[in-house]
Amino acid sequence: MVISIGFEGSANKLGIGIVKDGEVLANCRRTYITPPGEGFLPRETAKHHQNNIILLLEETIKTSGIQPEQIDVVCFTKGPGIGSCLVSVAAVARTLAQLWNKPLIPVNHCIAHIEMGRLITGSDNPTVLYVSGGNTQVIAYSGKYYRIFGETIDIAVGNCLDRFARVLKLSNDPSPGYNIEQMAKNGKKYLKLPYVVKGMDVSFSGILSYIEEKAPSLLSSGEYTPEDLCFSLQETIFAMLIETTERAMSHCQSKEVLIVGGVGCNERLQDMMKIMCEERSAILYATDERFCIDNGVMIAHTGALMHNSGYKTTWENTFCTQRFRTDEVEVTWRS
Amino acid sequence: MELYKQGAESKIFTTTYSDRKAIIKERFSRQYRNELLDLNIRKERTKAEAKAILKCKQGGIATPVIYSLDLNNYKIIMEHINGQTVNDYLTNIKDKQDDNGKLTKLLTNIGAIVGKMHSLGVFHGDLTTSNIIKKEDDTLVLIDFGLSHFNPSVEDKAVDLYVLERAFVSTHSYFSQLFPVILDGYKNAYELDVQAVFNQFQNVRSRGRKRLMIG
Ligand SMILES: Nc1ncnc2c1ncn2[C@@H]1O[C@H](COP(=O)(O)OP(=O)(O)OP(=O)(O)O)[C@@H](O)[C@H]1O
Ligand SMILES: [Mg+2]
Numbered sequence: 001m002v003i004s005i006g007f008e009g010s011a012n013k014l015g016i017g018i019v020k021d022g023e024v025l026a027n028c029r030r031t032y033i034t035p036p037g038e039g040f041l042p043r044e045t046a047k048h049h050q051n052n053i054i055l056l057l058e059e060t061i062k063t064s065g066i067q068p069e070q071i072d073v074v075c076f077t078k079g080p081g082i083g084s085c086l087v088s089v090a091a092v093a094r095t096l097a098q099l100w101n102k103p104l105i106p107v108n109h110c111i112a113h114i115e116m117g118r119l120i121t122g123s124d125n126p127t128v129l130y131v132s133g134g135n136t137q138v139i140a141y142s143g144k145y146y147r148i149f150g151e152t153i154d155i156a157v158g159n160c161l162d163r164f165a166r167v168l169k170l171s172n173d174p175s176p177g178y179n180i181e182q183m184a185k186n187g188k189k190y191l192k193l194p195y196v197v198k199g200m201d202v203s204f205s206g207i208l209s210y211i212e213e214k215a216p217s218l219l220s221s222g223e224y225t226p227e228d229l230c231f232s233l234q235e236t237i238f239a240m241l242i243e244t245t246e247r248a249m250s251h252c253q254s255k256e257v258l259i260v261g262g263v264g265c266n267e268r269l270q271d272m273m274k275i276m277c278e279e280r281s282a283i284l285y286a287t288d289e290r291f292c293i294d295n296g297v298m299i300a301h302t303g304a305l306m307h308n309s310g311y312k313t314t315w316e317n318t319f320c321t322q323r324f325r326t327d328e329v330e331v332t333w334r335s
Numbered sequence: 336m337e338l339y340k341q342g343a344e345s346k347i348f349t350t351t352y353s354d355r356k357a358i359i360k361e362r363f364s365r366q367y368r369n370e371l372l373d374l375n376i377r378k379e380r381t382k383a384e385a386k387a388i389l390k391c392k393q394g395g396i397a398t399p400v401i402y403s404l405d406l407n408n409y410k411i412i413m414e415h416i417n418g419q420t421v422n423d424y425l426t427n428i429k430d431k432q433d434d435n436g437k438l439t440k441l442l443t444n445i446g447a448i449v450g451k452m453h454s455l456g457v458f459h460g461d462l463t464t465s466n467i468i469k470k471e472d473d474t475l476v477l478i479d480f481g482l483s484h485f486n487p488s489v490e491d492k493a494v495d496l497y498v499l500e501r502a503f504v505s506t507h508s509y510f511s512q513l514f515p516v517i518l519d520g521y522k523n524a525y526e527l528d529v530q531a532v533f534n535q536f537q538n539v540r541s542r543g544r545k546r547l548m549i550g
Contacts, residue, residue, distance in 0.1 A: 143508030149501060153542065190371050197482065199461055199498035239368040243343065250343040251422065251465050252506055275367040280341055 002308060003066060004073045005096075006300025009049045009089035010081025010109050011133060012040045016053075016060040017297030018071070019304060022119055026064035027290060027297045028056055037169045039162065046084035053092050060296070068100060075303025078106035079324035080134070086320040094318060104318050105303035105311065109294075110135060110326040111146060113260040115305060116298035121285035127254040129245045129273070130326075132261030132294075133158035133177075136241070138200065138248045139326060141334065146326050149248040150200030157237055158263045160204040164233055167212055168226050175293075180230045181266050187231020189224055195236060200247060202240045207233070238269050242276050249282065258285045265292040309333040342465075344380070344481065349415065352402045356415040360384075361408070362481075377409040380481035385411055387457055387480035394455040396448055397476045416478070418470035421445065425464060425507045439516055441469070446520025448475050449495065454526040458487030462495045463502035493535035496521070500540075 001021055008015040012032040018025040032048040034040050061068060076093035079086060097104035114128050128139040128146070136152035155163075158177055165176030170183070194210055196203040211233055218224040224232075245257060257277055259270060270286045277284040291298065309332040339358060340347040348359040362377040381404075391398045400414040421441070433439060445467060452459065459466075460482025468476045487495075496518070504511040522529050 140505050142505050145508070147501070147505035147508070149505050190369050192371065192375070195372065195376065199482070199494055200463075200501065201494075201498075235369040235372065239372055242367055247343040247461070247463075250341075251463050251502060272367040276365070279366065 002072045002304050003070050004075055004300040004304035004307070005060075005071050006107070006112075006296040006298065006303055007053075007074075007076040007089045007093045008109070008112075008294050008296045008299045009053070009085050010077045010079070011085065011294060012045050012048075013294040014049045014052055014056060014089070015294055015296035015299075016056050017295055017300045018060060018064040018066065019297055019300045020066075021304075022301065024297050025066060026060045027295055028060045028063060029293075029295055030056055031174065033173050036171050037166050038172070039166065042082045042084045045082065046088045049085055049088045053089065057092070071100060071102060073103050073105055073303055073307045074100070075105040075107050075299045076318075077109045077112070077299055078319070079321040080109060081320075081322060083320065083322050086322070090318070090320050103307065103312070104315075105306055106313065106318050106320075107299045107302045107306070108324055108326065108329045109299075110137070110324075111329055111331075112298040112302040114139065114146060114258070114326075115302045116291050116295075117258045117260040117285065117287055119301055120287045120291050121258060123256050123258050123283075123285040125254070126256035126258035126285060127245060127249045127252060129241060129257065129259045129264070130261045131157050131241065131259065131263035131269070133162060133263075135261060136202065136204075137326060138244050140248055140252050140254065141331070142252075144331050144334070146329070146331060148325070148327050149251075150202065150244045153198065153201050153203045154205040155208070157202075157204060157241065158261070160208050160237060161233070161263070163208060164211060164230075167215055168230075175262070177263060177266065180234065181268060183227045183230040184234045184268065185227075185231075187225070187227040187229070189228040189232075190235065191218070191224055191229060191232040193232060193236045195240060197240050197243060200244055202237075202244055204237060207236065234266075234268055238266075238272050241269070242272050245273070246276055246280070249280070255282045256285065257282060260287070260292060262293045265289045305333040342479070350412070352412055355402075356417075357402055357412050358399075358415045359410055359412050361410045363409075378406065381406060381409045381411060383483050384480040387459075387483040387485075388413070390457055390485070391452060391455065391477060391480075394451070394457075396452055396455065397474055398480075399476065399478060416468045416470065416476045418468045418476070420465050421467040421469050421475070422464040422502075422506060424469050425510065431509060438510070438513070441473070441475075442513055442516040443520035443523075444473070444475050445499075446517040446522070447524040448477060449499070449517075450521040450524030450526075450529075452477065453487065453492045453495070453532070454524070456486050457483060458485070458491040459483050459495050462499045464499075464506065465502070489531050489535045490539070492532045493539045496532070496536045497539045 138150040466479040
């Protein structure tokens with residue numbers, strides 16, 4: 001039996017979670033929210049994490065009902081992410097590992113999303129669509145690695161949505177993407193936008209600049225409402241994601257899809273994926289915001305998997321890195 | 336008419352056309368996407384596919400013969416190619432050590448037809464091992480040109496190679512170290528500045544690695 005604690009803070013969410021052999025004992029989170037029209041900046045976000053991490057740690061331990069002595073491994077996000085945020089959180093994890101004299105495990109954030117999704121949904125070998133503020137990847141597992149089948153060639157899908165939310169001055173609470181989703185529900189009129197699929201890859205920056213440029217006049221003339229634009233943007237970029245996911249499934253003859261990452265809790269995206277899956281007799285697995293959005297449990301769980309498969313690292317190797325590809329990690333815990 | 340395969344964007348039915356074995360490739364309506372977007376995509380892709388198949392055929396690259404095109408219903412009737420996709424072939428291959436050199440020959444040939452296609456001025460756009468059919472006599476036939484266009488840039492050509500490499504590595508990881516054999520075949524067949532394409536290929540590959548990923 002292994003009890004694992006995980007620390008995540010690679011972007012604007014700070015999360016700490018505790019798991020015991022795949023059973024979630026605590027999953028606590030604080031989100032750094034900026035005013036409408038503003039994105040989060042590295043310095044302020046790191047400060048937010050530093051100011052909150054000790055209180056959040058106390059809350060997590062209390063919620064879990066265990067004593068710190070019972071914890072077997074300490075895990076933290078090694079990357080990818082914002083440097084100053086990663087380091088702020090890692091410093092605490094390192095200190096605790098030394099204080100409690102437990103092994104310290106550096107975890108890849110993207111892989112942690114996938115493993116959390118697999119744990120919660122029970123899916124075995126899915127094609128994975130990983131969509132968040134900083135990542136957009138279609139992933140398939142093969143020969144000990146999570147292979148990136150397709151990805152964005154410029155900005156991430158979440159980033160595209162967030163930036164458009166800023167143009168419309170939507171609230172960042174709970175997240176800009178969530179507010180776009182609510183607006184889109186009342187959109188009706190479809191604006192034709194560029195649709196950019198290149199091979200297995202997608203591109204969003206051209207779509208964003210197109211809609212950013214057109215929005216002011218389309219809105220002031222009353223031709224389109226803000227709701228219509230949110231709707232059109234979502235319909236277009238999600239269709240691109242479903243298409244590339246389906247292409248990967250068709251190529252790998254996969255019958256399961258798992259959506260992970262913050263944008264993965266968008267219900268329209270889940271609906272579209274579900275329809276696609278039904279059309280090809282596949283099964284969709286998705287999770288809700290507790291596990292889709294960055295959290296500490298996913299780090300704890302993945303660290304435990306690594307620990308159980310015999311992973312050990314030297315103290316010198318417990319650094320952070322802003323760039324850390326999904327396909328760099330040897331997946332020692334899967335056959 | 337019988338459903339033969341379901342691809343990512345189409346249904347393939349087997350049929351006959353003037354007594355010849357044929358398939359109907361139908362880009363059916365996708366319920367998940369907006370109707371206007373759906374109609375537009377299906378029309379553009381059907382057109383692009385028919386045009387590129389013709390152009391390749393004229394340039395001496397093996398592609399299915401087109402028997403009939405029905406743009407209003409997003410359907411192409413084309414020759415049925417007897418064989419298996421390179422994806423299926425590699426998945427079931429027994430001789431993994433390549434003792435008889437068959438694999439090397441196949442990979443060289445894949446590179447060669449891609450090089451030839453690019454020399455002809457065609458970008459494929461979805462160049463995976465599922466979209467190359469290997470006939471009994473080892474001839475390779477290119478299919479699935481929905482994302483293709485003409486007059487590709489060096490970047491486009493690099494993207495074709497990149498898509499092929501990833502499709503290869505992610506489903507045939509066992510052979511992934513053999514990808515350079517494909518590049519060798521390409522080099523011999525490509526008639527323009529191959530170094531420019533290879534340099535851009537390296538750039539496209541490293542792009543992902545350089546991108547900062549947050550969240
Ligand atoms: N002319 C043909 N002769 C024989 N088999 C074919 C032919 N065209 C297609 N097929 C088979 O049908 C499958 C799907 O066809 P195709 O790739 O054209 O469709 P698609 O929907 O565009 O596929 P993808 O999943 O690659 O997007 C091919 O992988 C191949 O096995
Ligand atoms: Mg195909």
